[in-house]
Amino acid sequence: MNTDHKHSITVIGLGNLGQVLAGTFLDQGHRTTVWNRSPGKADALVDRGAVRAATAAEAIAASDLVILCVLDYETVREVLTPAAGPLAGRALVNLTSGTPQPARELAAWTAEHGAAYLDGAVYAVPQTIGTSEAFVLYSGSLNVFGTYKDQLGLLGKSTFVGPDAGLASVYDIALLSGMYGMFGGFFQSVALGDSAQIKAAEITDLLVPWLKAAADALPGFAREIDSGDYATETSNLAINTVGLANILSATKAQGIDVALLAPLHSLFQHQIEQGHGAASLARAIESLRRKAVVG
Incomplete structure (x- = not known):
């Protein structure tokens, strides 16, 4: 992966949780690129220093670590499918709530496009992200977890539960x-x-x-x-x-x-x-x- 983007993070999906995720990375000095299907949701983050991407593909291309937090797995596919080109060589961390089998299918799809996949289950309300009250369970790529453990740790206590991408959901x-x-x-x-x-x-x-x-x-x-x-x-x-x-x-x-x-x-x-x-x-x-x- 391109070390020029070691501390660059992209957050796709700016609902209540996504807003706080992006804000947490910004507060810690990371260059943070954001994208949402409703562009106006990025305004407050851009005012704080985030970079607004024009498209999902542009957002993915901006960072080696891409955090995805949208409504459901159907939305995940709708966002990623037309933006798959820049995924190669990147780490995709999906914090979208879902079930085990779609997580496994997304991990396989991500691998087909040359990217590594980590699935996450977040145990926090948005206001506790970044505090000792929050924790996140991850499964999938141990390499991604190890490489970005410090960045992921900014969100809450991070625990890797296994290489099966569906395990965090279980x-x-x-x-x-x-x-x-x-x-x-x-x-x-x-x-x-x-x-x-x-x-x-x-x-x-x-x-x-x-x-x-x-x-x-x-x-x-x-x-x-x-x-x-x-x-x-x-x-x-x-x-x-x-x-x-x-x-x-x-x-x-x-x-x-x-x-x-x-x-x-x-x-x-x-x-x-x-x-x-x-x-x-x-x-x-x-x-x-x-x-x-x-x-």
Whole structure:
């Protein structure tokens, strides 16, 4: 790669996150080229010293490190396909939210055009980019990650999770699944409280410390899952199945839908039917694991 552009960075896509990404590089003294399909979104950055590219191809040609942050992978292809010529020899870091297979396909397409690809999953709201609260998981080209680790580190703590370009997205989906599961439990909790005229704030004041304490059990569950040893002398699946059944019954009696929690009860029941009632609650994952394909 051309060392003349070692500290030149291009940011394509100037939504809320892209604006902050470009601004962070500018604040750290990097020559930053920007491009957006709506040119006006670059105005404030240009006023701060960014270089406005007239086209996506011009933006890519301006730097060896190209950061892409647009709405979705369809937009990625719409932007990159007519601008593929200058990609050769460059590093493309895609921070667009997506799923694993499109990331792998984009990595292959990028390689066909002579560029190296790194996929990233950003864990931050725009205002925390560049602070200790932000972190980004990367997968794909280890060479790109190593070469530009300092620049990428300006955005937040950077972690390389593997050479499979889809891995960052797998991590992303896994972490977000845990988050949305928590939100589901919260909505169920608040709805139940509301059925008895208990304010959401009252429930939440009690729920937050309870959930924080409950989260302390997760590393132990993770060790059990990784080891496959689910022996326990404490709260087992049989006990939790009875407890959850009582919760579902009481919730129905309050006129509240149990669709969010009923599937969890089904997982517990499945494990008990398999003879694992005395096992740790963590064994419920065995009813979710992808089964090996024989043949």
